[in-house]
Amino acid sequence: VHIIPLTLPTTVQVLPKRGMRMTYATVLRVLKKRRKLAGPERLRHRSEWDNWNYKAELFAFAKRLNEPVSEETLRTAFTHKSYIIHEENRRKQLGLSTEDIEVKLNDNSALALKGTEIMSSFIKAFIRHSYPDLPEEGVAVLHDYLMTDDTLSHISTNIGTKDLILCAEFPVENPTLATVFKALVGAIATDMNQKQAETFVLDFVLTQLVGKDVFDIWEIPNPLATLDALLKKHGRTPAESRLVFESGRNTIQAIYKVAVYSDKEFLGQGPGESVA
Template identity: 45%
Template sequence: MFSLKVSNTFFNLLKNNQCNNIIDFKQPFHRWLAPTLKELKRRKNKLDPEKPVHRKHFLEWNYDTELYAFSKRLGERFDNNLLQSVFTERSYIINEEEKQKEVGIEKPLIDLIDNRELAEKGSSFIDDFVKRYLRTVFPKLPEEGILEIHRFLTNIDTLSNVSFHIGTSELILCSDFPVEKSTLANVLKALVGAIIESSGENQAALFVRDFILTQLADKDIHTIWKPEDPIKLLKDILSNDGIDKIEPRLIGLAGKNTILACFRVGLFTLPVKKMIGLGFGETVDIALKMAAQDSLRHLFNTLETTLIPFNLELNQLCSSTESNLFINEWSQKKLPVRPTYYKLHQLKITNIN
C-alpha cells in the first residue's frame, strides 16, 4: 500500500513538471539508428573484403618520423639515409622510374639507394654468427644437426616472422602490398647490415642473438633435426667408441592388450650392461625408438630440460673455422675441447668483479 502511494506521488510530480531538473527522459539516440546500422552491415557483408591499404596513404603519415621511432624502439642508432635504404627495395625504384617515364621524363632521377648490398652483408653475418653460436652452445651435437638448426633459423619463414613483429612491414618501400615474406626476410638482413655499418659487429651480434637465436627458446632441438633411423644412428656412433652391441630390454608395461597400453624399454650396452636410454610407447617398437632418441639426447647433451643460454657475446664464441664432428666421425674421444657455458659464465663474472 505504501509503494502504491509513493508511485502515485511520483507520477503526480511528473505531471506537474516539478522534477524536470531531476530526471531527463530524452532518448540519447534516434530509433532509426539501429536499423540503419544493421542495414549498412548487411550491405557491407555482401561486398568483397577490403584490400589492405598502406599507412602512407593516411593523412597523419610522416615517413621520417616513423623511421626515427623505429630506430628508437630497437635502441639502435642509424643514419637517416642508411636506414631509409634498408627499407627501399629494388622493385620500388623500378616502379618509380616507370611512373616518371609515363609522364614524359626520359631520364628519371630517383634519389634513393636500394638495400641489396646491405642485405648481402647482413646475410653473410647472420649465417656465420648463427653457426658459431650453435657450435659453442652445442659442442657435442653433430655438424648435421648444427646445419639443420641453422637452416631453420635462417629460412624465409623465421626471418619474415621476426621482421614482421619488429614493425618493418609498414615502412618497406616496394612495389607490392601486402609485403611478401621474401621481402620481409630481405629487409631484416639489410637491417643487420646497417647495424654493422653504424655500430659495428658486436652490436649486430647482440641484435641477431636477441631476435633470431631466441626463436629456439620454446623449441625442442630434436623436433628440428630428426634423424631418419635413430636406432641405426645410435649403433653407428657407439661403434666409433668401441661399443659394438646394445641390448633393448622391456623393463615395465601397463595396460597390456588394451587401447591404453604403455611399454617401457631400456637400452643397455654390452658387456658393461649400463643403461644409456629409456623410452615409453604404446607398442614395443615405438618405445624402442623413443629409447634410442633418449640415448642420443644424453650423448649430444640436448635433453629437453637443457636451457639454451642467450647471453653469450661475440668474443665468447668459437672461431668461424671450427666445426663440430660429423656423424661418421663422431666419438666422445674426438669431441672438441671448448669452454662450456658454465665456464663462460664464471669467466664473465670474474671479469666483472
C-alpha cells in the first residue's frame, strides 16, 4: 500500500462574506418600533451633552467671527439677565446661604445698550449715504426693518449664538437672540474700537438689504402726498400726472402709462391697468 503524504498550504486565505446577517433587518425593525412607541426625542440644550466645553466654544466662536474679543467679555455678552435671576431663585429654593446665592456674573444689558446706539447711528448714516434722495421717512423704515427682533435674531442664529446663550427660557426666543447680537456689537466696541464694531454691523446687518427692493419694505400708503411733501421740501411745485401711453382700452388686457412732472420736468413714469 502506497501512502501519499497530505500537504497543507502554508497560508490560509479567509474570504469575508459580503452582505448583512439575516437577523440584522429584524433588529432594525424592532428598534424602529421601539423608537415610535417612545415618541420623539426631547429637545435638549447643547450643554446637556457629554462633550460640551463652554470655554472652548467661546474661543471657537471668536475665531469664527475673526474678532479678538476676550473670553470674559464674551461671557458677559452671552449672559442674559433672566439667567441670573433664574439661577438665584434656584439657589434660594435649595436653601443655600446668602453668600452662595449671589451669581457672580454680569448680564449683557450695558453691552446691548451700547451696541444698539452704535448700530442705530451707523445704519442711518449708511442708508443716507447709499440713498441720498431717499426721504427721512424711508430712512426710518429701513432702519426699523434692520433693527427688528426678527432680523437680528435671524442673524444671531446663523452666526451660532443659540447654543452659547445663558438665559432662563429654552428654546431661546427671538428678543433674547436679538439682545445678544446687540451685546456682541457692544463687546467688539469695548474690547477693540467703534470702527471695528461698525464694520461688523456692515458685514452682517446691512447685507440683509442685498437683493431687496426698498418699496418691498417701505409700503407708502399715499405715494402722491409723500411725493408732494418731498417736492415742497426742495422748493418745487406739486407733482402733475399725465397719461402718455395707452393700449387695449375697454379690454381685459388694457394698459396705461402715466408720467409724473414737476415744473415741466420729467420725474418718472409707471404702467398700470387703469387710469384711476
